[in-house]
Amino acid sequence: MRPMGVFGGTFDPVHYGHLRTAFEMLQALQFDDVRFMPCGDPPHRGTTFASAGQRLRMVELAITDQDGFSVDDREIRRNGPSYSIDTLLSLREEFPDRALGLILGMDAFLGLPSWHRWDELLDIAHIIVAHRPGWKAPDIGRLGELIAEFGTHRIDDLHAALSGRIHIHAVTQLEISSTEIRDLVAAGRDPRFLMPDAVRNEIEASGCYA
Numbered sequence: 539m540r541p542m543g544v545f546g547g548t549f550d551p552v553h554y555g556h557l558r559t560a561f562e563m564l565q566a567l568q569f570d571d572v573r574f575m576p577c578g579d580p581p582h583r584g585t586t587f588a589s590a591g592q593r594l595r596m597v598e599l600a601i602t603d604q605d606g607f608s609v610d611d612r613e614i615r616r617n618g619p620s621y622s623i624d625t626l627l628s629l630r631e632e633f634p635d636r637a638l639g640l641i642l643g644m645d646a647f648l649g650l651p652s653w654h655r656w657d658e659l660l661d662i663a664h665i666i667v668a669h670r671p672g673w674k675a676p677d678i679g680r681l682g683e684l685i686a687e688f689g690t691h692r693i694d695d696l697h698a699a700l701s702g703r704i705h706i707h708a709v710t711q712l713e714i715s716s717t718e719i720r721d722l723v724a725a726g727r728d729p730r731f732l733m734p735d736a737v738r739n740e741i742e743a744s745g746c747y748a
């Protein structure tokens with residue numbers, strides 16, 4: 539089988555920046571599927587604004603009609619902090635023979651060295667980095683060294699091994715962030731066209747960012 543993309547995030551809320559990135563990765567990298575993995579208790583950010591259940595629901599609504607997109611609630615079901623290493627280990631146990639590609643925006647990639655057991659991630663998965671407006675790939679430091687050693691531009695390399703490569707991929711730059719959406723809604727403005735209407739309706743009905 540072709541690789542599986544694993545797209546973690548708080549998705550508070552999910553928006554077109556996430557969806558377009560995942561879609562372009564699915565197509566361009568010839569992945570079979572991309573799993574959205576909303577985190578339960580984000581170790582880096584303190585609390586979320588919408589509850590885990592609401593964030594999960596919004597992702598479900600957002601991806602419903604896209605083949606190859608799915609949502610996985612294992613981080614929400616698990617107690618304690620949502621460490622990506624634990625998520626990848628549990629996926630690896632479930633799918634011993636599939637290449638896994640952990641999809642990150644460039645901002646998230648730059649923060650990688652503060653993640654729990656981050657230096658083990660490449661043992662379990664590839665790391666796929668999406669360019670994000672305003673962020674530049676590191677060429678020095680530990681991440682710069684890792685890119686020099688494990689970086690690849692070849693999509694075949696992501697199919698040929700189960701893990702261990704870093705691939706930086708340009709995606710359509712959509713300067714949308716969940717923070718901006720929450721601020722907009724809190725200010726009484728309409729977030730329409732930044733996300734699917736079903737997500738917007740859910741935000742309105744639940745009042746989660748009001």
Ligand code: ATP
Binds near residue numbers: 559645716
């Ligand atoms: P917040 O504003 O609350 O920090 P966010 O919009 O960055 O949220 P997250 O749920 O934290 O969204 O992001 C999940 C993943 O999606 C991260 O790897 C992040 O880098 C990536 N991402 C978020 N927004 C975009 C975007 N507009 N384009 C590409 N990648 C994005």
